[in-house]
Amino acid sequence: MTNKQDQSFLEIIWDFFCSLKLAITTLILLALTSIIGTVVQQGKPAQEYIQEYGERVYRVFVALDFVDMYHSWWFLTLLNIFAINLICCSIKRLPRILKLVKHPVLTPDEKHYRRFANRDEFTVPVAVDRAGDRLAVFMRKHFAAPVVTARDGRTHLFAQKMAWARFGVYVVHLSILIIFAGAIIGSVWGYKAYVNIAEGTSTDKVWPRDSQNPIAIGFEVRCDNFEVTYYPGTRRPKEFTSDLVVLEGGREVLKKTIEVNDPLSYRGLTFYQSSYGPAGEPVFKLTVTERSSGRKLKFEAQRGEHIALPDGSSFAVSDYTDSYKSFGPAIQMHLNDKTGKHGNAFVVFQRFPEFDAQRGGAYSFAVDSFEQQFYTGLQVAKDPGVWVVWTGCFLLVAGCFSAFFLSHRRIWLTIEPAGDGSLVRVAGNAHRNQPAFEIFFEDFKSRLKEELTGRQTPESSPLPAVEANT
Amino acid sequence: MLSIKLFNVTTIAYFGAMLAFISYLVIRNRTVALVANICCYVGFALHTAAIGMRWYESYQILGGDGRAPLSNLYESVVFFAWTILLIYILIDLKYRQRAIGAFVLPFAFFGMIWGQLYLSDAIDPLVPALQSNWLTYHVITCFLGYAAFAVACGVSIMYLIKARKGRDDGEDRDDGGVLALFPSTRVLDDINYKAIMIGFPLLSLGIITGAAWANYAWGTYWSWDPKETWSLIVWFVYAAFLHARFTRGWVGRKAAWLSVFGFAATIFCYLGVNLVLSGLHSYGGG
Numbered sequence: 001m002t003n004k005q006d007q008s009f010l011e012i013i014w015d016f017f018c019s020l021k022l023a024i025t026t027l028i029l030l031a032l033t034s035i036i037g038t039v040v041q042q043g044k045p046a047q048e049y050i051q052e053y054g055e056r057v058y059r060v061f062v063a064l065d066f067v068d069m070y071h072s073w074w075f076l077t078l079l080n081i082f083a084i085n086l087i088c089c090s091i092k093r094l095p096r097i098l099k100l101v102k103h104p105v106l107t108p109d110e111k112h113y114r115r116f117a118n119r120d121e122f123t124v125p126v127a128v129d130r131a132g133d134r135l136a137v138f139m140r141k142h143f144a145a146p147v148v149t150a151r152d153g154r155t156h157l158f159a160q161k162m163a164w165a166r167f168g169v170y171v172v173h174l175s176i177l178i179i180f181a182g183a184i185i186g187s188v189w190g191y192k193a194y195v196n197i198a199e200g201t202s203t204d205k206v207w208p209r210d211s212q213n214p215i216a217i218g219f220e221v222r223c224d225n226f227e228v229t230y231y232p233g234t235r236r237p238k239e240f241t242s243d244l245v246v247l248e249g250g251r252e253v254l255k256k257t258i259e260v261n262d263p264l265s266y267r268g269l270t271f272y273q274s275s276y277g278p279a280g281e282p283v284f285k286l287t288v289t290e291r292s293s294g295r296k297l298k299f300e301a302q303r304g305e306h307i308a309l310p311d312g313s314s315f316a317v318s319d320y321t322d323s324y325k326s327f328g329p330a331i332q333m334h335l336n337d338k339t340g341k342h343g344n345a346f347v348v349f350q351r352f353p354e355f356d357a358q359r360g361g362a363y364s365f366a367v368d369s370f371e372q373q374f375y376t377g378l379q380v381a382k383d384p385g386v387w388v389v390w391t392g393c394f395l396l397v398a399g400c401f402s403a404f405f406l407s408h409r410r411i412w413l414t415i416e417p418a419g420d421g422s423l424v425r426v427a428g429n430a431h432r433n434q435p436a437f438e439i440f441f442e443d444f445k446s447r448l449k450e451e452l453t454g455r456q457t458p459e460s461s462p463l464p465a466v467e468a469n470t
Numbered sequence: 471m472l473s474i475k476l477f478n479v480t481t482i483a484y485f486g487a488m489l490a491f492i493s494y495l496v497i498r499n500r501t502v503a504l505v506a507n508i509c510c511y512v513g514f515a516l517h518t519a520a521i522g523m524r525w526y527e528s529y530q531i532l533g534g535d536g537r538a539p540l541s542n543l544y545e546s547v548v549f550f551a552w553t554i555l556l557i558y559i560l561i562d563l564k565y566r567q568r569a570i571g572a573f574v575l576p577f578a579f580f581g582m583i584w585g586q587l588y589l590s591d592a593i594d595p596l597v598p599a600l601q602s603n604w605l606t607y608h609v610i611t612c613f614l615g616y617a618a619f620a621v622a623c624g625v626s627i628m629y630l631i632k633a634r635k636g637r638d639d640g641e642d643r644d645d646g647g648v649l650a651l652f653p654s655t656r657v658l659d660d661i662n663y664k665a666i667m668i669g670f671p672l673l674s675l676g677i678i679t680g681a682a683w684a685n686y687a688w689g690t691y692w693s694w695d696p697k698e699t700w701s702l703i704v705w706f707v708y709a710a711f712l713h714a715r716f717t718r719g720w721v722g723r724k725a726a727w728l729s730v731f732g733f734a735a736t737i738f739c740y741l742g743v744n745l746v747l748s749g750l751h752s753y754g755g756g
Contacts, residue, residue, distance in 0.1 A: 020717045024710045031706035031735070038696040038747055070694045183692070192690060231535070231595045238535070239598055260598035261687050272688045381689030389691060393678040400671035 017081075017088040026082045033078065037069045083180060086173045094170060101163040101408075106149045107156045108412050110425070118441040119427035124452040128155055128422045131415045131452060135424075138451050142444060143411055157413040166431065168403030171395050178392035185385030191215065197223040198279035198375040202247065206380045217269060217380075220247040226276060226374040233326045240276055242376040268382055275377030282372040284317050284331060289357070289364045298368075311362060312338040318345060320370060327351065331367055407432035411444070424452065471527055474591055476520035477548060481582040483513030484551070488579045491572035495648050503568035510562075510571065514555045521552060528593050535595045540609040543744070544589040549609065550740070551581040553617035557668070561621060561661060567653040570661070573624035604683030612676030612701075616736050618669030619708070622662050623733035626726035629658040633723060659722065662729050663715060670708050677701050696747040700739035707732040 016022060040061065041048075049058040049067060065072030105112060113119050124131065132148065132155035139146040139159050146159040193206035193215060202222035205214035224243040231238045239259055246254040246266050256264045263272040281302050288297045288309065301307050306314045317333045324330035329350040335343040348356050353366035407430045414425040426445060430437035490506030493499075521539055529536030539545045558574045561567075585591075633655045652658065680698070685691035692698060711728045714720035720728075 020713055023713050024717070024720065027706045027710035027713070031703045031710070034699050034703050034706070037694060038699045038743070042694060236595065237598060238595065239601075261602040261604075263686070263689070270689050274688055379688050383685075383689070386685060386691065390682070393681070397671060397675055397678065400674055404667045404671065 014088065017084050018092045019085075020089070022081070022085050023089065026078060026085060030078055030082065033069070033075060036066055040066050040069075042070070043068055079180075083177060086176060090170050090173050097166050097170075101160075101166055104158055104160065104410065105412070106147055106158050107151050107154075108158075108414060108425075108427075113412070113414070113425050113427045116427040116429055118429065118438060119425070120445050121423060121425045122449065123418050123421055123423050124449075125421040126452055128153065128415050128417050131155070131422050131424070132157070134451060135413055135415065135448070138448065139411070139413070142447060143409075146413070154414055154416040157415075158410070160408065160410040162406050163408050165402050165406035165408045168399045168401070168406065171399030172403060175392045175395035175399055178395065179389050182385040182388030182390075182392055185388055186383040187385075190381070190383040190385065193380040194274070194378065195221075195380055196277075196375045196377050197221065197242075199223055199226050199373050202245075219253075219267065220250075221245070221271065221378075222247060223376050226376045228276060228374070230323060235323060240273060240376075242273055242378070244271065268384060270381050270383075272379040272381070273376065274379045276374050277377065279373045279375040282320065282370045284320070284370040285368040287353070287366045287368055288315075289366070291362055291364065306336065309363060313362070315363075315365070322372070324349065329367070329370070331370065333365065335361070335363075405432075407437065409437060409440075411441075424448075471524070471591075471593075473520045473524035473527055476516055476523055477582070478586060480513050480517040480520055481579070481586050483509050483516060484555075484575060484579040484582055487513060487571065488575040491568070491575055495569060495572050495651055498651060500568075503571075506571055506575075507562065507568060510555065510559065510575070514552070514559060517548075517552050517555065521549065524593070531593050532595050537596055537601075538606050539593075540606060541596055541600055542590070542594070544585050544591050546609065546613070546740075547581050547585040547589065550613050550616060551578040551585075553613045554578040554581070554620050557614070557617045557621045557665065561665070565653065565657065565661060567657065567661075569651040569653065570621075570625060570628065573628050574621050577620045577624065599687060602683060602687065604679060604686065608676060608679040608683055611672050611679055615669045615673035615676050616740060618665045618672060619704075619729075619733045619736045622665035622669065622729045625658050625661045625665065626729040628652050629655055629662065629726040630723065630730070632658065633726075655722075659725070662726065666708055666711055666729065666732075670705075670712060673701070673705060673708065677705060697739065697743045700735070700743050704732060704735045704739050707735055 044067070046058065049061060053061070061067050065074065069075055113121070126134070132150070135155075135157055136146055136148050139157055144159040144161050146157040149156045149158075191208050193208045195203055195206040197203050200223070202220045204218070204220045205216055207214050222245045224245055226240070226242045228240040229238045230236060241257050241259040243257050244255070244264050245252050246264075254264075254266055258264045258271065258273045260273050263270050265271075284301045284303075286299045286301060288299060289295070290297065290310065297310075299307055301315075301317050303317050303320070306316045308314045314336045315333055316336070317331050319332040320330070322329045324347065327349050330347050331350075332345050332347050334345045337343065346356075346359060348365045348367050350367040350369070356366060357364040409428065409430045411428040412426065415422045416425075417423075426448065428437065428441045428444070487506045487509035490502050490509060494503040494506060524539040524545070525536070528539060540549055554574065554577050558571065558578075561570065632649055632652050653661070677698075680701070681691040684693070707728065711725060711732060714725050714728060
């Protein structure tokens with residue numbers, strides 16, 4: 001069995017983990033250490049650190065885990081202390097609060113009344129039991145239904161409102177633990193990956209960020225089409241969208257056009273539109289007009305490919321853009337004469353098919369279309385803990401609001417015989433927002449006196465009835 | 471753009487209010503304080519109109535791509551100043567302590583003057599990542615939180631001036647001079663606490679709406695990005711402050727200092743991260 005010294009040692013540990021000082025210290029330490037990770041970039045390749053800070057500093061950083069500090073043993077230890085502190089201080093305080101709410105003092109004595117700032121006592125010319133009945137009705141009407149206890153010739157009334165507001169702070173503490181749990185679930189059973197899918201192709205694998213080995217996702221995702229639109233006259237993307245199809249065993253089961261801020265979810269995986277890029281070379285479709293005959297010829301060309309024309313010369317597309325200044329899509333091309341001599345480059349606009357005729361020469365060119373195939377870049381996330389995290393977040397906010405803005409209010413009344421009438425004691429207490437409660441209590445008291453001093457006020461009389469002549 | 475002119479007049483109104491509040495501290499004439507407050511209310515009304523106007527103008531310039539004016543650094547600074555005035559007016563309606571204006575209005579005025587003189591007020595269309603309603607929820611909650619912390623900081627500075635060392639026993643005494651106009655240390659401490667009580671849940675909501683948006687946009691609700699981390703640092707500081715209220719030795723001056731540090735961290739979270747560090751919230755780069 002444990003001896004006395006062990007006992008006190010355990011108690012010291014327990015008190016240490018329950019203490020408010022530990023909570024404040026941990027919060028401030030977490031704040032201070034978190035700064036490191038915002039100054040030193042996290043999770044970069046070694047060369048980048050060496051380049052910026054030098055070899056020696058880099059080795060110190062690695063030794064102290066500064067390059068991945070949010071996963072370091074010491075930061076996780078701090079978070080653990082934070083969590084243990086939350087649990088311990090809640091365990092320590094919760095029973096007391098539960099007792100206070102569940103087993104309020106129902107038969108208070110004089111000493112109990114003296115503890116409150118909001119209190120009063122006065123005598124009324126009404127017998128105890130009659131006063132008790134009337135006050136029970138009164139309390140229900142003006143505050144909350146009371147618990148009535150008669151003992152030793154005295155009648156005690158007790159009523160409370162929003163007792164559960166006392167638990168707001170524990171809801172906040174619990175919510176933080178729930179958020180931690182959600183984050184742990186996500187990091188153990190979830191992953192973050194990415195995949196690039198060229199238009200018209202599909203994939204059944206994704207590539208995790210921190211590993212070379214792809215993960216099989218158990219179904220196929222196909223990209224039917226990718227599109228990017230720009231704000232008029234600029235290169236600022238307005239929107240990029242991918243038409244995605246989910247296939248199970250070759251059968252289409254789900255179709256969705258995704259865009260940034262509107263992902264596709266299927267079987268616990270979510271696909272987010274995150275980037276895009278060109279896939280392969282575009283194919284240019286051109287109409288060439290022979291000036292002498294007016295004959296129109298159709299060609300398909302790829303960049304750099306020389307295509308022969310009827311008179312023995314040839315042309316080639318050397319470059320393209322889907323936005324040339326404000327004129328829209330355009331290609332750059334040149335002609336080689338019969339001897340193969342390279343001519344000057346010129347620009348042909350897709351939107352202005354007549355434009356090239358002004359250049360002169362044996363042939364004029366118009367761009368019918370050029371199709372650039374794209375790949376769509378998708379982020380893939382699996383996070384089974386995310387709903388746990390949102391539950392925690394909801395509780396956090398709800399707990400904060402109830403802890404800060406709702407108040408547990410209690411009122412006690414005791415009536416005892418005094419001479420011909422009764423002595424009434426009343427006291428009230430609020431655990432938040434004292435000034436507002438003070439005003440309420442003053443009002444409550446004056447109505448109470450009015451109720452008992454015989455002057456029967458009609459139900460609808462506007463209160464508080466302050467004497468005009470005082 | 472009409473909104474720019476309205477913002478200019480707003481800035482002038484806040485300048486007037488700030489000067490009047492400071493004069494009030496010097497000459498202690500209640501009429502001056504009233505003038506200051508009228509400037510505040512008129513400025514706030516103009517400010518509200520200007521923000522509405524800019525919203526309307528975004529639709530005129532961008533057509534269907536118009537959006538709430540909350541996306542670039544200029545718009546955020548202007549909105550921040552608006553939220554500071556909103557919280558100030560709420561405190562003024564409740565406590566009627568005009569001297570507080572002298573310590574709160576400068577935050578709003580310097581924000582406005584910085585925005586008007588140095589920041590680009592162009593209305594540009596939004597990149598795809600910002601096209602989300604979460605942007606609005608996130609910005610509004612964060613800045614209301616920041617503004618509450620700004621007011622708490624102003625009040626804490628007053629507290630620290632009034633309760634110089636050895637005088638923070640909560641007793642009211644006849645200070646004479648400027649200090650006589652300050653609310654009592656008890657009231658200052660109370661306002662500091664109340665403002666943080668308003669700001670803390672709002673900051674929590676701001677962090678959560680940001681996390682929800684990040685999760686919706688790219689599948690990670692938390693990625694230890696510098697901005698995210700700094701918002702958490704600010705959260706830790708104010709969580710420490712709230713707990714400090716319950717323990718002896720951490721009230722009064724220490725709590726006031728925590729509030730000032732908290733606001734310094736808030737400002738760094740808002741501006742420093744954008745201007746000094748790199749990360750997702752890059753609107754400060756322009």
